[in-house]
Amino acid sequence: MNYPKEDSIILLYDKEKGKKHIINLKDIQDSYSTSNGMIKKETILQTEFGKTIKTHLDYEYVLFPATLNDFIMKKLTRLTQIVYPKDAAYIALRLDIKPGYKVIESGIGSGAMSAVFAQILGEKGKLISYEKREEFIKNALKNLRRFNLDKVVEVKHKDIKDGFDEKDVDAVFIDVKEPWLYLDKAIEPLKCGKMIGVLVPTVNQVSLVLKAFENLPVLDIDVSELLHRFWKTNPERLRPLDVMSAHTAFLIFARKVC
Numbered sequence: 001m002n003y004p005k006e007d008s009i010i011l012l013y014d015k016e017k018g019k020k021h022i023i024n025l026k027d028i029q030d031s032y033s034t035s036n037g038m039i040k041k042e043t044i045l046q047t048e049f050g051k052t053i054k055t056h057l058d059y060e061y062v063l064f065p066a067t068l069n070d071f072i073m074k075k076l077t078r079l080t081q082i083v084y085p086k087d088a089a090y091i092a093l094r095l096d097i098k099p100g101y102k103v104i105e106s107g108i109g110s111g112a113m114s115a116v117f118a119q120i121l122g123e124k125g126k127l128i129s130y131e132k133r134e135e136f137i138k139n140a141l142k143n144l145r146r147f148n149l150d151k152v153v154e155v156k157h158k159d160i161k162d163g164f165d166e167k168d169v170d171a172v173f174i175d176v177k178e179p180w181l182y183l184d185k186a187i188e189p190l191k192c193g194k195m196i197g198v199l200v201p202t203v204n205q206v207s208l209v210l211k212a213f214e215n216l217p218v219l220d221i222d223v224s225e226l227l228h229r230f231w232k233t234n235p236e237r238l239r240p241l242d243v244m245s246a247h248t249a250f251l252i253f254a255r256k257v258c
């Protein structure tokens, strides 16, 4: 039996309109209001995931656990560009992020990538996030708190031009405007043999990153981008959607040699 808990993040799916409401149950008092009526918190807690739930006006929603992907795409407050889930999942795999690891990232931006790292790292892991702008830190922590992931993240309100305080971390991820200026500092805290990842939106930036890597102790460099196209789900008229996010970012990975 799979029921929501007091701090579960749930998704109420409006079957008729395909609309999704994402709610952290710890944020609601007695009831949740929709444009189609109210649902008591108690009713949500007593409904199994996957089952239908009715408002006081008899309008039906289906109750699901919200995924981190739902949260990032629908609920996260964006004050900066974010790392999209398709890139974030691949970045986590390429950096070989595991529960319990210690990882550095910069900057925190809106916390989208941080949330993905934090979910994989778990309570025994640690993400140290360097960010130079206070307003972004506040917003990102608010986002992480809404998905119960803030405890895994230690934010340092610092400019990475001054370097990193840590030693022997398992992975480094850099998503700042001019990463080539900081790559020498960014590979210092990395354990020998481990991976660094860099995200940039333009090819001009890729060139500058590659030039910077030429003078650093790294090997096995690669550059890639991921294209992710959604399809309509009508089995009789199966075809891609008309619009796609054609470009999000270029990803560059390398291994540290010692």
Ligand SMILES: C[S@@+](CC[C@H](N)C(=O)[O-])C[C@H]1O[C@@H](n2cnc3c(N)ncnc32)[C@H](O)[C@@H]1O
Pocket: 080, 081, 082, 083, 106, 107, 108, 109, 110, 111, 112, 113, 114, 130, 131, 132, 133, 136, 158, 159, 160, 161, 175, 176, 177, 178
């Ligand atoms: C594109 S955003 C990062 C987005 C983030 N990865 C996410 O998924 O939400 C870039 C961030 O890097 C920060 N930043 C840029 N240069 C920096 C520096 N030298 N030191 C620390 N943070 C920096 C910016 O303030 C901004 O918040």
